Amino acid sequence: xxxxxxxxxxxxxxxxxxWSTVASxxxxxxxxSFGGGVPDPASLPLAELQRAARTxxxxxxxEALQYGTTYGDWALQEELAKRHAVHPDQVMIATGASxxxxxxxxxxxxxxxxxxxxxxxxxxxxxTFRAHGAELVPVPVDEGxxxxxxxxxLLRDLRSKGxxxxxxxxxxxxxxxxxxxLHPSRRxxxxxxxxEHGCLLVEDTAYxxxxxxxxxxxxxxxxxxxQTVQIGTFSxxxxxxxxxxxxxxxxxxxxxxxxxxxxxxxxxxxxxxxARFLAQGSLEPHLARVRELYGAKRxxxxxxxxxxxxxxxxxxxxxxxxxxxxxxxxxxxxxxLLPLAQKEGVSFIPGFRFxxxxxxxxxxxxxxxxxxxxxxxxxxxxLGKALQRA
Amino acid sequence: xxxxxxxxxxxxxxxxxxWSTVASxxxxxxxxSFGGGVPDPASLPLAELQRAARTxxxxxxxEALQYGTTYGDWALQEELAKRHAVHPDQVMIATGASxxxxxxxxxxxxxxxxxxxxxxxxxxxxxTFRAHGAELVPVPVDEGxxxxxxxxxLLRDLRSKGxxxxxxxxxxxxxxxxxxxLHPSRRxxxxxxxxEHGCLLVEDTAYxxxxxxxxxxxxxxxxxxxQTVQIGTFSxxxxxxxxxxxxxxxxxxxxxxxxxxxxxxxxxxxxxxxARFLAQGSLEPHLARVRELYGAKRxxxxxxxxxxxxxxxxxxxxxxxxxxxxxxxxxxxxxxLLPLAQKEGVSFIPGFRFxxxxxxxxxxxxxxxxxxxxxxxxxxxxLGKALQRA
Numbered sequence: 159x160x161x162x163x164x165x166x167x168x169x170x171x172x173x174x175x176x177w178s179t180v181a182s183x184x185x186x187x188x189x190x191s192f193g194g195g196v197p198d199p200a201s202l203p204l205a206e207l208q209r210a211a212r213t214x215x216x217x218x219x220x221e222a223l224q225y226g227t228t229y230g231d232w233a234l235q236e237e238l239a240k241r242h243a244v245h246p247d248q249v250m251i252a253t254g255a256s257x258x259x260x261x262x263x264x265x266x267x268x269x270x271x272x273x274x275x276x277x278x279x280x281x282x283x284x285x286t287f288r289a290h291g292a293e294l295v296p297v298p299v300d301e302g303x304x305x306x307x308x309x310x311x312l313l314r315d316l317r318s319k320g321x322x323x324x325x326x327x328x329x330x331x332x333x334x335x336x337x338x339x340l341h342p343s344r345r346x347x348x349x350x351x352x353x354e355h356g357c358l359l360v361e362d363t364a365y366x367x368x369x370x371x372x373x374x375x376x377x378x379x380x381x382x383x384x385q386t387v388q389i390g391t392f393s394x395x396x397x398x399x400x401x402x403x404x405x406x407x408x409x410x411x412x413x414x415x416x417x418x419x420x421x422x423x424x425x426x427x428x429x430x431x432x433a434r435f436l437a438q439g440s441l442e443p444h445l446a447r448v449r450e451l452y453g454a455k456r457x458x459x460x461x462x463x464x465x466x467x468x469x470x471x472x473x474x475x476x477x478x479x480x481x482x483x484x485x486x487x488x489x490x491x492x493x494x495l496l497p498l499a500q501k502e503g504v505s506f507i508p509g510f511r512f513x514x515x516x517x518x519x520x521x522x523x524x525x526x527x528x529x530x531x532x533x534x535x536x537x538x539x540x541l542g543k544a545l546q547r548a
Numbered sequence: 549x550x551x552x553x554x555x556x557x558x559x560x561x562x563x564x565x566x567w568s569t570v571a572s573x574x575x576x577x578x579x580x581s582f583g584g585g586v587p588d589p590a591s592l593p594l595a596e597l598q599r600a601a602r603t604x605x606x607x608x609x610x611e612a613l614q615y616g617t618t619y620g621d622w623a624l625q626e627e628l629a630k631r632h633a634v635h636p637d638q639v640m641i642a643t644g645a646s647x648x649x650x651x652x653x654x655x656x657x658x659x660x661x662x663x664x665x666x667x668x669x670x671x672x673x674x675x676t677f678r679a680h681g682a683e684l685v686p687v688p689v690d691e692g693x694x695x696x697x698x699x700x701x702l703l704r705d706l707r708s709k710g711x712x713x714x715x716x717x718x719x720x721x722x723x724x725x726x727x728x729x730l731h732p733s734r735r736x737x738x739x740x741x742x743x744e745h746g747c748l749l750v751e752d753t754a755y756x757x758x759x760x761x762x763x764x765x766x767x768x769x770x771x772x773x774x775q776t777v778q779i780g781t782f783s784x785x786x787x788x789x790x791x792x793x794x795x796x797x798x799x800x801x802x803x804x805x806x807x808x809x810x811x812x813x814x815x816x817x818x819x820x821x822x823a824r825f826l827a828q829g830s831l832e833p834h835l836a837r838v839r840e841l842y843g844a845k846r847x848x849x850x851x852x853x854x855x856x857x858x859x860x861x862x863x864x865x866x867x868x869x870x871x872x873x874x875x876x877x878x879x880x881x882x883x884x885l886l887p888l889a890q891k892e893g894v895s896f897i898p899g900f901r902f903x904x905x906x907x908x909x910x911x912x913x914x915x916x917x918x919x920x921x922x923x924x925x926x927x928x929x930x931l932g933k934a935l936q937r938a
Binding site: 161162163164165166167168169170171173194196199200202204207208211212215216219220221222223224225226231252253254256257259260264265266267268271282285286289322324356357358384393396397398399400401402408409410411413414417418420421422423424425426427428430 | 551552553554555556557558559560561563584586589590592594597598601602605606609610611612613614615616621642643644646647649650654655656657658661672675676679712714746747748774783786787788789790791792798799800801803804807808810811812813814815816817818820
């Protein structure tokens, strides 16, 4: 039944979320879901968070309950500035990385403006760009991350048409959904391309802290500090229910995002608690613990796939993050595999959900972060069975 | 120096916040500021909040750190639904009342859409409407609150021009900045007018819980449940630094606001802590305490104005909220009074700041909520002196 106020809705109010077109997965206790990019529930640092909350409410509660600025709490700005080697004024706290991206889009996008985004990518970000009326231009991701050659071609093409794209969006580390990491030489190249074409580079670092092995690669922000804004979040490390993320980097862009906010800024209380969590040294030991945990989970998944999927799929082993991207035989749309898999008692996110335009895609995303090891093993077995039937 | 990314800014990104055009007030320890609408710092319920936080992190921390929906935490939805006699699905949690209004505007306003707003009113709300490109039509506020006769005339005029306004914005209880309460007969009338003209009625309840004396009046939502959305907040009762507010009421409108959010919803952890704060019965005793406190502050201000301002000003005694609206002699723009007052060691918000279009206004807002009694008394004396000099 249409609502009486439907006729008053804005352009944005009339959009359908891409996810809403996908039937929600059945809630079955026997179903093993490789679905959400959610941290392991047993690993959350509750005791440390409680300690931080107690200290803040006792020692600086009155201040933590006052209005802050639209940049958020200054104490968290300072802690994040230290961690990311920027000035505190270059940090804005937001409702998750998604809230940071939303504020950035509000500051820079009018309907019809062009955003280049790697593809496949995080559906939530595509939704945010769409909500702001962006015209999305997909740039392919390959084994080395965002394909810079393709980006260059697309940008030249746009320039020849007299069009000025505004944002280039990428997740250099353990990209959603492919788990890919952007090659070091491409990082430098990407910054140069963005500078050449006058675009703002948006570096999504949601999974950067979840490195399972190898050395950290230089963030785009470090290579192009005037050209780049980073979005980041505590959702994958401390807990999604915090809804605390940030935008940091190029000063003018961060200032613009803080200026357009009409919600008077993010929670000072939460900000102060997280600042305390960082200051009391709780983050790094926690990260060390969960990196090991996710490493074991990834290895278990890879072993299960090797044993049960074998020739029916192909994958690269991610060096961090929550996801493994399983490529299927060319003719098999993962969307069609899903009901068969659910029948076997396993589910996943079919690849088409990470695309700018819906099309069949013989690939799917497996999140190994949330499930216990035994469930990962059994899930791999069930997936293998479903693939044999397909 | 212009930022290199200035040329990429959106329409919204190029707007200046109306407050940014006003020089910030000097930070002087000797200055008595009747400025911000901020709760008394010594009254904040820190112990009860700490108890709620401890219980949540201990008993349901893992759940409180998981993703919620864009409606926010269900436990807080349920507690607010009980308190406001609606269904939990009719409640969306947001970043303060300002965040709730922002989401509502995103769902309903395209640039050029018409919003009728009482005037003078909360500058923050005007900023939000402007950020969404609204064309603002002011409706005068008199002793009985929003002038419904004027509203009717304006709506008829718009209809005759073929224009369909989308929102009518009002604060029926202890309005910012005038402290006025909407007359009971006008409440009924307002709901009827909105229904007749097919507008959504936006009822700002930021100060409703701060009733100093008299009986509560029926909220617009109770009179026109299909026509009205309420925005509300814990900022004036528990603490602004929480940044927790809500949108509740007309189901389709609340659903639309939740649908357009791209930030994945407000903090589940904060929501759960506030739900616990309500469930453990901490709100009502706290409200009883602060009502008495703000009553004493209001009375002190009224006594000081009576003694020191006398014939140089006129005011109505507000029955709740944080503000007293001081009307000056016709020829005196409060903006011009401000430097004189600052010289005497007292400050306030000049009335023009609460207008849709800047014009001289012989009125100013005095917030009595934050200051200790002695400062209120002395502030009144200084204000009287400044007025004698003006």
